[in-house]
Amino acid sequence: MEANLDDLAFRLNNHTTDEGTGFDAVLSENGVIEVVCSNVSEFQVNIASTETQLLSVTPLFLKSEVKPGGEAELNDLLLQLSPAIPLSSIGLQGNTYILFGAMPLETSFENIVHELEVQAENTVEVLDAIESLLV
Amino acid sequence: MGILGNIVKAIKGGANEMGESIVETQAVRIYEQEIREAEEAIEKAKKSLTGLKATEIALKRKLNGYEADIADYEGKAMQALESGQEALAVEVAEHIAELEAEKDETSTEYNSLKEEVNGINRMIKKRDKTIHKNKRELEKVKTVQELQKATSSISSNIAATNSTEHRVSKALDRVKAKQARYKDEMVAGDWMAEENDTSSIDSKLAASGIGKSSQTGNSVLERLKAKQAKG
Numbered sequence: 001m002e003a004n005l006d007d008l009a010f011r012l013n014n015h016t017t018d019e020g021t022g023f024d025a026v027l028s029e030n031g032v033i034e035v036v037c038s039n040v041s042e043f044q045v046n047i048a049s050t051e052t053q054l055l056s057v058t059p060l061f062l063k064s065e066v067k068p069g070g071e072a073e074l075n076d077l078l079l080q081l082s083p084a085i086p087l088s089s090i091g092l093q094g095n096t097y098i099l100f101g102a103m104p105l106e107t108s109f110e111n112i113v114h115e116l117e118v119q120a121e122n123t124v125e126v127l128d129a130i131e132s133l134l135v
Numbered sequence: 136m137g138i139l140g141n142i143v144k145a146i147k148g149g150a151n152e153m154g155e156s157i158v159e160t161q162a163v164r165i166y167e168q169e170i171r172e173a174e175e176a177i178e179k180a181k182k183s184l185t186g187l188k189a190t191e192i193a194l195k196r197k198l199n200g201y202e203a204d205i206a207d208y209e210g211k212a213m214q215a216l217e218s219g220q221e222a223l224a225v226e227v228a229e230h231i232a233e234l235e236a237e238k239d240e241t242s243t244e245y246n247s248l249k250e251e252v253n254g255i256n257r258m259i260k261k262r263d264k265t266i267h268k269n270k271r272e273l274e275k276v277k278t279v280q281e282l283q284k285a286t287s288s289i290s291s292n293i294a295a296t297n298s299t300e301h302r303v304s305k306a307l308d309r310v311k312a313k314q315a316r317y318k319d320e321m322v323a324g325d326w327m328a329e330e331n332d333t334s335s336i337d338s339k340l341a342a343s344g345i346g347k348s349s350q351t352g353n354s355v356l357e358r359l360k361a362k363q364a365k366g
Binding site: 020028030031032034039040041042043044046047048049050051052053055057059060061062065091093094095096098100102124127128131134135 | 278284290311
């Protein structure tokens with residue numbers, strides 16, 4: 001089963017939530033939807049798909065943006081924060097810290113939108129909480 | 136070793152294209168090979184099951200036939216006995232014994248066939264499990280690859296703007312400012328709506344002559360005259 005990312009991007013572009021959040025979604029050449037939520041436009045959410053899941057990924061910051069010597073403390077904090085964050089987890093992809101969520105391919109459009117909104121909120125909250133450890 | 140072990144190896148090896156480097160590993164090739172083999176085996180098994188099913192139906196029919204015949208001859212043997220034809224009854228009884236022997240033989244054949252069918256079904260289930268298990272493992276590789284794709288474009292953007300200090304806190308400030316403005320606009324919107332409501336009530340009241348009447352030049356003059364008269 002392959003997710004129809006084209007269709008998802010189209011529907012996101014034409015959707016506004018009850019809270020007035022709109023989306024700008026572009027399907028990139030490498031098969032990733034780049035989504036900008038209007039309420040957190042500074043932090044883009046990217047959607048990719050595997051055979052069974054949709055992955056929503058928000059790159060947060062690079063390892064090089066962590067204050068020198070603060071990496072261990074930050075990692076410890078993030079590992080402890082991660083289980084408390086609704087619907088999203090924190091991870092490391094190469095040298096980039098990411099916030100990500102995973103949904104089954106069968107997830108309804110409404111729930112995908114909900115996940116994106118929550119992920120956008122989570123992004124701001126997480127960064128706000130650990131900002132002092134970044135350069 | 137599962138795929139996670141390979142991922143750890145790739146991380147420790149400092150692979151840039153982690154997903155790609157795992158795809159190239161022996162483990163992934165083995166999983167894929169096992170899936171292909173299991174799928175082929177299931178395909179073959181399903182074909183032979185179809186053949187066996189036909190035999191099973193034929194044997195079952197044969198068994199039912201024997202049972203009906205035996206019952207029929209038993210009735211006839213009883214009748215022969217009742218009518219005192221002992222010799223005929225013995226002959227029928229011998230025939231029944233032959234039928235029973237054949238029925239037992241068919242029954243054994245039928246049971247072993249059923250056992251074979253069960254065995255094939257068990258094998259299909261086992262292979263199916265292998266396929267699912269291996270696909271789950273491969274899904275991990277795919278996830279790593281996709282995460283990498285989903286992260287790379289923005290990461291390079293961040294890297295490009297990394298020269299500016301406090302990138303994250305500046306971005307956070309902009310988000311918060313935007314959200315605060317949005318909230319203010321909402322509050323302003325509510326206020327306007329309320330204001331419109333009130334003014335519409337006032338205008339309705341005024342229209343019906345209730346409440347403050349509007350001041351006109353004449354009414355002011357009347358008031359001034361009244362003041363003068365008092366003074």
